């Protein structure tokens with residue numbers, strides 16, 4: 001598929017999806033999210049890809065769902081034509097690790113799709129926000145739920161009810177982003193992290209991701225049992241034998257994804 005609103009590139013085991021609708025500050029319309037979902041399906045099926053970076057421009061990761069596309073809806077039209085499951089949820093369903101590299105505005109749906117990724121690396125100019133209340137609506141693709149789990153109730157309520165933007169430093173302090181880097185270093189840092197992940201055993205990275213995410217829907221006890229069983233199951237893999245042998249023999253491991 002030829003993409004119009006995203007740019008898909010590959011470098012070794014790392015694929016980068018760049019949102020590319022600069023005139024609208026990468027506002028997420030149906031076509032763009034359809035392209036993201038299509039790209040992710042392609043990358044899921046491509047065994048040579050071990051990690052994905054999702055990014056935008058230096059000014060905007062994404063300034064939210066496309067307000068102009070959305071504005072004329074009524075309840076039935078937005079319900080019947082809903083592409084949330086098909087498009088946006090493709091990010092949360094994606095089974096390989098995916099990093100959001102965020103510069104500039106990550107607002108509304110932009111903040112929400114960044115939070116669907118496994119972790120966020122932010123440039124020092126990043127600004128996060130759920131400003132939907134200013135438009136007479138509220139977050140609609142997971143913002144109230146994921147922000148609350150990421151930064152706790154006080155900050156999530158503050159963000160969703162006032163609609164204010166949270167600068168990168170505050171986002172890091174609050175636990176929304178894993179690290180902040182200078183704007184110029186954003187892509188090299190994100191790609192370096194992605195390359196490190198892609199160099200690991202792919203099934204082990206995928207199972208690790210699945211296990212961390214499973215914890216959101218389990219009690220601590222269930223989560224620990226789930227982790228233990230999967231940890232035990234990894235001893236059936238060649239990559240476990242290779243990883244531990246490499247440590248003992250003081251050499252680098254060569255994982256075969258088996």
Ligand code: CAA
Pocket residue numbers: 023024025027028063064065066067068069105107108109110112131132135138139140141143
């Ligand atoms: N939807 C559609 N178009 C958008 C947009 C959006 N979310 N955000 C920006 N744009 C467009 C603007 O309309 C403008 O286009 P025109 O030149 O054709 O008028 C262009 O992008 C540049 O924007 P600005 O001139 O406003 O740029 P700025 O630098 O002055 O301000 C901004 C930047 C503060 C991000 C401002 O654009 C803004 O507030 N954008 C809207 C942010 C927002 O409310 N996001 C939430 C959307 S709703 C949502 O996401 C719901 C959900 O959870 C599913």
